[in-house]
Amino acid sequence: MTTHRLNIAGVTKSFGPVKVLHGVDLKIAPGSVVGLLGENGAGKSTLMNIVSGSLRQDAGHLHLDGTELALQSVRDGIDLGIRFVHQELSTIGSLSVAENIFLGDYLAGRAGVIKRRDMAARSQEALASVGLDRIDPNTIVETLRPGQQQLIEIAKAVVVQPRLLILDEPTSSLTSVEAAKLFELMRKLAADGAAVIFITHKLEEALNNCDRIVVLRDGALVSDELADQTDKARLIHHMVGKSSVFEWKGSAAKASDAQISIRGLCDADAHLSPVSLDVGAGEVVALFGLVGAGRTEFMETLFGFRKAAGGEVFIHGRPLRLGHVPTSVRNGVAMVPEGRKVRGILPSHSVERNISASNLDRLSRFGLMRAGAEQGAAADLAASLRIKMENAKQVITRLSGGNQQKAVFARAVMVEPRLLLLDEPTHGVDVGAKSEIYEIIHELALKGMSVIVSSSELPEVLAIADRCVVFSQGEMVGSLTRSEMSEGEILRLAFANH
Amino acid sequence: MTQEVTAAMTVEAQSIKKLLKTLLARRETSVAIILLLVVILMSFASEYFFTQRNLLNIGRQASVVAIVALGQTLVIIARGIDLSVGSVIGLSAVTGAIVAQTTGSQVLGIGGALGAGLAAGLFNAVLYTRFHINPFIATLGTLSIARGLALLMTGGIPVSFNGWASWFGAGRIADVPVSLVMMFLLAVLFFFLATRTRAGRNIYATGDNPTAARLAGIDVDRTRVLVFAVSGLLAGLGGLILAGNLNSASPDLGRGYELDVIAAVILGGTALSGGRGSIPGVILGALLMALLGNAFVLLGISSHWQVVTKGLVIVLAVGIDGIQRGRED
Numbered sequence A: 001m002t003t004h005r006l007n008i009a010g011v012t013k014s015f016g017p018v019k020v021l022h023g024v025d026l027k028i029a030p031g032s033v034v035g036l037l038g039e040n041g042a043g044k045s046t047l048m049n050i051v052s053g054s055l056r057q058d059a060g061h062l063h064l065d066g067t068e069l070a071l072q073s074v075r076d077g078i079d080l081g082i083r084f085v086h087q088e089l090s091t092i093g094s095l096s097v098a099e100n101i102f103l104g105d106y107l108a109g110r111a112g113v114i115k116r117r118d119m120a121a122r123s124q125e126a127l128a129s130v131g132l133d134r135i136d137p138n139t140i141v142e143t144l145r146p147g148q149q150q151l152i153e154i155a156k157a158v159v160v161q162p163r164l165l166i167l168d169e170p171t172s173s174l175t176s177v178e179a180a181k182l183f184e185l186m187r188k189l190a191a192d193g194a195a196v197i198f199i200t201h202k203l204e205e206a207l208n209n210c211d212r213i214v215v216l217r218d219g220a221l222v223s224d225e226l227a228d229q230t231d232k233a234r235l236i237h238h239m240v241g242k243s244s245v246f247e248w249k250g251s252a253a254k255a256s257d258a259q260i261s262i263r264g265l266c267d268a269d270a271h272l273s274p275v276s277l278d279v280g281a282g283e284v285v286a287l288f289g290l291v292g293a294g295r296t297e298f299m300e301t302l303f304g305f306r307k308a309a310g311g312e313v314f315i316h317g318r319p320l321r322l323g324h325v326p327t328s329v330r331n332g333v334a335m336v337p338e339g340r341k342v343r344g345i346l347p348s349h350s351v352e353r354n355i356s357a358s359n360l361d362r363l364s365r366f367g368l369m370r371a372g373a374e375q376g377a378a379a380d381l382a383a384s385l386r387i388k389m390e391n392a393k394q395v396i397t398r399l400s401g402g403n404q405q406k407a408v409f410a411r412a413v414m415v416e417p418r419l420l421l422l423d424e425p426t427h428g429v430d431v432g433a434k435s436e437i438y439e440i441i442h443e444l445a446l447k448g449m450s451v452i453v454s455s456s457e458l459p460e461v462l463a464i465a466d467r468c469v470v471f472s473q474g475e476m477v478g479s480l481t482r483s484e485m486s487e488g489e490i491l492r493l494a495f496a497n498h
Numbered sequence B: 001m002t003q004e005v006t007a008a009m010t011v012e013a014q015s016i017k018k019l020l021k022t023l024l025a026r027r028e029t030s031v032a033i034i035l036l037l038v039v040i041l042m043s044f045a046s047e048y049f050f051t052q053r054n055l056l057n058i059g060r061q062a063s064v065v066a067i068v069a070l071g072q073t074l075v076i077i078a079r080g081i082d083l084s085v086g087s088v089i090g091l092s093a094v095t096g097a098i099v100a101q102t103t104g105s106q107v108l109g110i111g112g113a114l115g116a117g118l119a120a121g122l123f124n125a126v127l128y129t130r131f132h133i134n135p136f137i138a139t140l141g142t143l144s145i146a147r148g149l150a151l152l153m154t155g156g157i158p159v160s161f162n163g164w165a166s167w168f169g170a171g172r173i174a175d176v177p178v179s180l181v182m183m184f185l186l187a188v189l190f191f192f193l194a195t196r197t198r199a200g201r202n203i204y205a206t207g208d209n210p211t212a213a214r215l216a217g218i219d220v221d222r223t224r225v226l227v228f229a230v231s232g233l234l235a236g237l238g239g240l241i242l243a244g245n246l247n248s249a250s251p252d253l254g255r256g257y258e259l260d261v262i263a264a265v266i267l268g269g270t271a272l273s274g275g276r277g278s279i280p281g282v283i284l285g286a287l288l289m290a291l292l293g294n295a296f297v298l299l300g301i302s303s304h305w306q307v308v309t310k311g312l313v314i315v316l317a318v319g320i321d322g323i324q325r326g327r328e329d
């Protein structure tokens, strides 16, 4: 009998009355990369939390290299070489990169004094392995972008060669270049004998970089195939029970004059060269760029979250006062920010209250919340976005990551904005729900809403955009119409200033 | 048949168990239980305890802490903290007394006390929202500034303050102390504010995740100004009541009050990390603090023990809560 690196047998798990895992069996050989796919709420993160020791299974057994795992804590797992990079960022913003990488395992001398120099040196190696060679280990983490922070967490997991590495949606905030580097790293770790479990909602990534792909549906394993013997359509079918791929549906843009007019907008931190952009009613404009291209800065400045250094914005002809988010929302601008844990959700609030948070004006009269109005409005949106939950009064952090994202999306949609700003709106959202979100964007556009969506996924850009605006190093370097749009052309522009 | 009955019973037992579990999961419940235990113990230990006079006295003592704590609750739910309330009590009392004395107008005296409280609250709010000084530091500064001003204004000597102020501090409406009536009215008002109004929602959202709240279009700065202003105003009212009760405004009035107030808020289940908290809980917390004070007096125990016990009760109540909540981080 060969021993498996990881052997999961009959694992079940319930949260209260809800059974989330129904007896999962999965064997993983050392040196292999296994893709774990499944819809939002299928139980992927829960299963991995059990493997890594942060949750305990109700029934079933786990073996690591033939010995039974009885982890009491994540610490126990780490000591055995099980590293889990979570779906949500968990870097500590106020610490330096090196301190984050060695968090919990500071290199210290005999008197407990931390050896900064050694830590910095070893951090540098780990950073290089994830493609962050240019980052100084002494940088404070919160000054870095979410994608870079994600890479730092991965670096932390591989400072010591792991026996089992679990990556829960690691690529959702990475650019294609960074992701490619990560795949290389996964391969190298596998070649050195590690087993890698890779969770993603991007099917191509799984198909191109895994040896095997397993699909979890409603807490049970429904398929286990070799990557080169399956394809996208089959995987989607396994995941959702039907095939659902969103395709470009034609433009909803009306040939009227510009509804949203942005003139020479630049931010106070000088990340941006002045941006001018017109967006028509019903037009969907995608912003593409590499990390650091300035898309988030642009959107947040436009939205009033960052201070503007100059420029003007007109919404339906009326000038918008910049630098004050409540004013923007009142004038019909809403935003789904990037990074749901840090900037999206209100973690102690119910799903319902998370959805209604931008709409308190309309849901109240003379400052008093109107009885029932909130429940009704939130329930409608939750249903139309198919948010998977027990009930709307549930605390939002009890939802799976993708479903939390849908709730944040619902919040912005509820505003019925004239201009909807979406910064990576489908992060962590499964294929089925992704096409539902695209569908909703299309419907909103048909009603005349202007949409600016920042996306690092080219297929997403090609599926929804009427126009693609490309940013490079803080500068808007080009604008491609539907007929000019192609992966090659978009990427060529994205590298314009590099 | 018997099987059905047992089945029905287990279902019932289960739902009761569930109800108990949800109740016990709230810190208000542990505070209410401690409150009840102290009442039961005291009713055996002292025959004087259950007299109307004593109970109203406890109520009156609780009322000032509770009133000031209502404002503090909103501040803490919004992820701030107001350390200046004790000093603001003193500053408001002496301002009111001096204004009343110099102008001879009762109305202006009351207005002066409340106005000084509100001004101090707004000062905190400006330090926080305009100058981006962390509220712990900003209000620590105000704590010192306000106390210093009160001392400067009076030269350290108490000023007499009676007339309408004594009605606030020692008056009765149908035998019930005015301050207790006020506490109830304000508690109802604040309960309503916290649960039914847009401003209440803004406060919870701001405390839960300020960045997300801002991006959702909530006016985080205005919300912060509101909570600090309210906290200051209520500290002003507290000063009025305390001074009125003594017929004199001492510049030392309210020294150390911030600890009792914050303790009542925390006992009441409000999370220092913001975003969570309830008004009924705070009232329970304030009542428990006053009840303990009364118990020590009746039992003739040294007031030094009182200080120790107050601390223990806070640690106990919050500890029970923490254990139940488990390791959530």
Ligand SMILES: Nc1ncnc2c1ncn2[C@@H]1O[C@H](COP(=O)(O)OP(=O)(O)OP(=O)(O)O)[C@@H](O)[C@H]1O
Binding pocket: A015, A020, A038, A039, A040, A041, A042, A043, A044, A045, A046, A047, A087, A388, A389, A397, A398, A399, A400, A401, A402, A403, A428, A430
């Ligand atoms: N702490 C919890 N309490 C109650 N229910 C939970 C808890 N954590 C997860 N769940 C529920 O368990 C189910 C599975 O969640 P899980 O996070 O494992 O999904 P997932 O497959 O990782 O989804 P996603 O792709 O959206 O991240 C969901 O329905 C979720 O609501």
Ligand SMILES: [Mg+2]
Binding pocket: A044, A045, A046, A087, A168, A400, A401, A402
């Ligand atoms: Mg997940």
